Amino acid sequence: MKCSRCKAPAAVALPSHHSGFCEECFQIFFTRQVETAIRRQKMFTRDERILVALSGGKDSLTLMLELHLQGYDVTGLHIDLGIPNSSEKARKKVQDFCDLHGLQLQVLEMEKEGLPIPDVKKYVNRPVCAVCGKIKRHHFNRVAREGGFDALATGHNLDDEVARLFANTLRWDNAYLSDQGPVLPASDGFVRKVKPLYRLSEFETANYAFIKGIEIHSDPCPYSSGASFTSHKEIWGELEHRSPGSKFQFYDGFLKRGKPAFAMMEHENGPELLPCRECGSPTSAEGLCGVCRIRHSVQENKAKAEQQG
């Protein structure tokens, strides 16, 4: 197979684009997809400051590097969850990566916030993945808001978005279907959220990460089975194989035709949001936001458990 641009031997075959690229031309293709996403969805401008959520996985590091190379003003934020063995590795990977490329990085330790995830798992009687996700989103938003950032960018790719949309569609979850997308505009106390990799598949980000020498191998979270999303991704992998381009068509069709319909159905009279008494984050609850409540209950249950010895 030859490169569709320069006729050199191809390194990456992309059936969904009816093309193949050599390593050099593939990077140009990748950059253009990100540029198109940012431009068409009006994600941000070069005058704005962007906070990038860095988990340590290939997608978030790829996003950070690509935005930096495109000349955007990016700062990374890594949340150290305080999980023994696992969190140190992820944190070191992010730190080494940012050092290597001269990228700005902030690290927020959940231990210091009174919310190490092992304690959350132990003392909060709810599925740990859901609570952990809530805690991360809360802190990404809080740091972005307090730091005066214009947008919070995450490394979600097309496969992540399709798997999530598919799950929401299987449940016909109106609320999620009305506001899922690559851009969530800022609204009272929430900064704008953007996903500049949404036009690129996991295969494409994996190739880019390999070419750029980004250490791709990342350990899954020891607390997560990741089961349902992974099986949806497998189903979509098979659909995409039989009919290349289906993933993007499904997602793009939803943005153009599905989402507006759900948005119309979902009336905009949600609960009024007020700042949390403790941390200032927007919340519909009286007084304390959900994450501050979790922190209190971790502290109380931990103290009780320690008293009982």
Place this chain on the structure above:
Amino acid sequence: MIQVQLEPEGRLVELSGTKTVLGMLNRLSLRPTMAIVVRDGKLLTPDRRLYNGDALLVRKVTSAG
């Protein structure tokens, strides 16, 4: 004989009688866009020929969670 380093499992697999990257992926039950294939630090497309003694890296791209 072809040696395949499978990631993320870190497993080593030996295959014989596979002549192309696509054939090798089929033997591993992987679709071409579910893994990247590397030989001598270079990415390979599914149509590339394989040779006896090749050492390949096959890295699945789906991240868990």
